[in-house]
Amino acid sequence: MLKYEEVALKIRTLLENGIYKTGERLPSLEQLKADYHVSKSTVIKALEILEKEGYIYQSRGSGIFVRSPKRSGYINLFTSNGFTDDLKDHRITSRVIKVCEIKTPNTELQQRLHLTKQETVYYVQRVRYIDEKVLCIEKSYFRRKLIPYMSEDIAKGSIFQYIEDNLKINIGYSDIYFQISTLNQEEALLLNQTDGAPTLRYEQVFYTQTGVPFDYSQIVFEQSSAKFYIPSIK
Amino acid sequence: MLKYEEVALKIRTLLENGIYKTGERLPSLEQLKADYHVSKSTVIKALEILEKEGYIYQSRGSGIFVRSPKRSGYINLFTSNGFTDDLKDHRITSRVIKVCEIKTPNTELQQRLHLTKQETVYYVQRVRYIDEKVLCIEKSYFRRKLIPYMSEDIAKGSIFQYIEDNLKINIGYSDIYFQISTLNQEEALLLNQTDGAPTLRYEQVFYTQTGVPFDYSQIVFEQSSAKFYIPSIK
DNA sequence: AAGTGGTCTAGACCACATG
DNA sequence: ATGTGGTCTAGACCACTTT
Numbered sequence: 001m002l003k004y005e006e007v008a009l010k011i012r013t014l015l016e017n018g019i020y021k022t023g024e025r026l027p028s029l030e031q032l033k034a035d036y037h038v039s040k041s042t043v044i045k046a047l048e049i050l051e052k053e054g055y056i057y058q059s060r061g062s063g064i065f066v067r068s069p070k071r072s073g074y075i076n077l078f079t080s081n082g083f084t085d086d087l088k089d090h091r092i093t094s095r096v097i098k099v100c101e102i103k104t105p106n107t108e109l110q111q112r113l114h115l116t117k118q119e120t121v122y123y124v125q126r127v128r129y130i131d132e133k134v135l136c137i138e139k140s141y142f143r144r145k146l147i148p149y150m151s152e153d154i155a156k157g158s159i160f161q162y163i164e165d166n167l168k169i170n171i172g173y174s175d176i177y178f179q180i181s182t183l184n185q186e187e188a189l190l191l192n193q194t195d196g197a198p199t200l201r202y203e204q205v206f207y208t209q210t211g212v213p214f215d216y217s218q219i220v221f222e223q224s225s226a227k228f229y230i231p232s233i234k
Numbered sequence: 235m236l237k238y239e240e241v242a243l244k245i246r247t248l249l250e251n252g253i254y255k256t257g258e259r260l261p262s263l264e265q266l267k268a269d270y271h272v273s274k275s276t277v278i279k280a281l282e283i284l285e286k287e288g289y290i291y292q293s294r295g296s297g298i299f300v301r302s303p304k305r306s307g308y309i310n311l312f313t314s315n316g317f318t319d320d321l322k323d324h325r326i327t328s329r330v331i332k333v334c335e336i337k338t339p340n341t342e343l344q345q346r347l348h349l350t351k352q353e354t355v356y357y358v359q360r361v362r363y364i365d366e367k368v369l370c371i372e373k374s375y376f377r378r379k380l381i382p383y384m385s386e387d388i389a390k391g392s393i394f395q396y397i398e399d400n401l402k403i404n405i406g407y408s409d410i411y412f413q414i415s416t417l418n419q420e421e422a423l424l425l426n427q428t429d430g431a432p433t434l435r436y437e438q439v440f441y442t443q444t445g446v447p448f449d450y451s452q453i454v455f456e457q458s459s460a461k462f463y464i465p466s467i468k
Numbered sequence: 469a470a471g472t473g474g475t476c477t478a479g480a481c482c483a484c485a486t487g
Numbered sequence: 488a489t490g491t492g493g494t495c496t497a498g499a500c501c502a503c504t505t506t
């Protein structure tokens with residue numbers, strides 16, 4: 001564990017246990033530096049984390065203040081890298097609807113995954129559950145060039161686990177896009193909702209550490225799962 | 235302008251003008267340090283900004299890579315402080331529906347604004363337009379203790395401009411919550427949409443620099459305006 | 469083994485808020 | 488005037504990826 005993570009953890013614990021209360025001022029940088037026996041920039045890095053998490057607010061000239069705790073049930077978009085990441089305390093399961101190869105990807109797919117002509121992809125469709133409750137429908141496309149094998153068995157578990165462990169592909173970054181929309185009849189059926197219900201349409205492209213796209217996924221969420229929080233500054 | 239902002243600006247310009255192309259590698263930290271005559275940590279701070287904006291991705295051991303440009307029309311949630319901030323290139327106008335004082339705020343309001351008993355608030359309801367097109371309905375509540383005067387004239391323009399300039403209140407931070415929902419009949423009418431259309435319900439509490447809440451706002455957005463982008467890592 | 473980004477330090481100096 | 492957080496530096500050392 002890194003030093004600044006350790007300092008952040010210690011201060012976070014004080015905040016969560018109410019030692020520092022909402023609206024109160026934290027000790028000054030100089031003080032924290034002495035308290036934890038670290039340099040100024042290490043304290044600053046630790047406080048940056050807590051600021052992103054929405055715990056504190058730093059104000060030049062006046063001090064470091066404790067913010068109100070976030071309402072529970074909302075996903076902090078600034079700390080969870082995306083959507084599914086914030087759900088690790090829950091049991092995520094999947095029902096596989098379809099696994100197949102697509103020989104002639106359409107132009108959208110070619111664009112999103114930077115496909116060369118003649119390149120093919122794997123298609124996986126799943127319904128995902130959180131603690132036995134329906135969460136979302138996921139349609140994923142994988143480049144065969146990077147993911148040469150895919151099966152229903154793999155799709156039942158964590159596809160990313162498989163990719164990292166067996167194919168030694170290091171996941172680097174991803175682009176996320178989302179917008180408001182309504183469910184069509186087919187989607188509504190799978191999510192136990194009514195045709196035309198409001199939803200969040202979510203797209204994500206995953207890249208390797210050296211910038212090669214290998215997965216494009218489209219997700220539609222069950223309405224009540226889509227609740228977000230952003231701790232904003234200025 | 236700060237040094238790291240200047241370096242970020244220069245590199246951003248190179249990225250936007252296609253001098254560095256998608257997928258390519260940027261010069262190494264050591265090189266950039268020499269190029270711009272700054273220290274290592276200044277380069278790192280500059281690159282952090284560009285990473286948050288989604289321009290680049292830094293990979294320990296292998297280098298700094300150029301990411302695909304984000305699709306236009308989507309709001310980057312990591313750089314815009316909230317929603318309306320990303321819209322400064324557009325003309326925002328308002329139609330004031332109501333301005334009044336609320337003598338007996340309900341419990342939700344008391345909670346959100348940390349009101350003492352007997353404290354009153356101003357209520358302002360507006361429909362907001364972007365380039366003459368309807369954008370959202372906004373219901374705002376201001377603590378009279380901090381905002382002692384409010385009028386239709388002020389509400390026609392930028393309320394925050396008025397607060398900063400005339401009342402010398404420094405805005406510190408804010409909490410944002412949002413979720414998927416549907417429009418009710420009254421809202422649909424104001425937004426030229428149909429009853430039950432999908433929407434984004436958005437709440438924001440603004441605090442001063444020393445942590446005092448002074449504004450709670452509820453916003454419902456017109457469907458097509460709610461498109462987001464998140465440049466994610468790992 | 470060499471090259472890359474990331475951590476951590478001590479210390480100088482700056483910008484802002486408050487008494 | 489004082490105390491606060493923020494910027495910037497030079498340099499040592501570490502962790503990971505590639506050759």
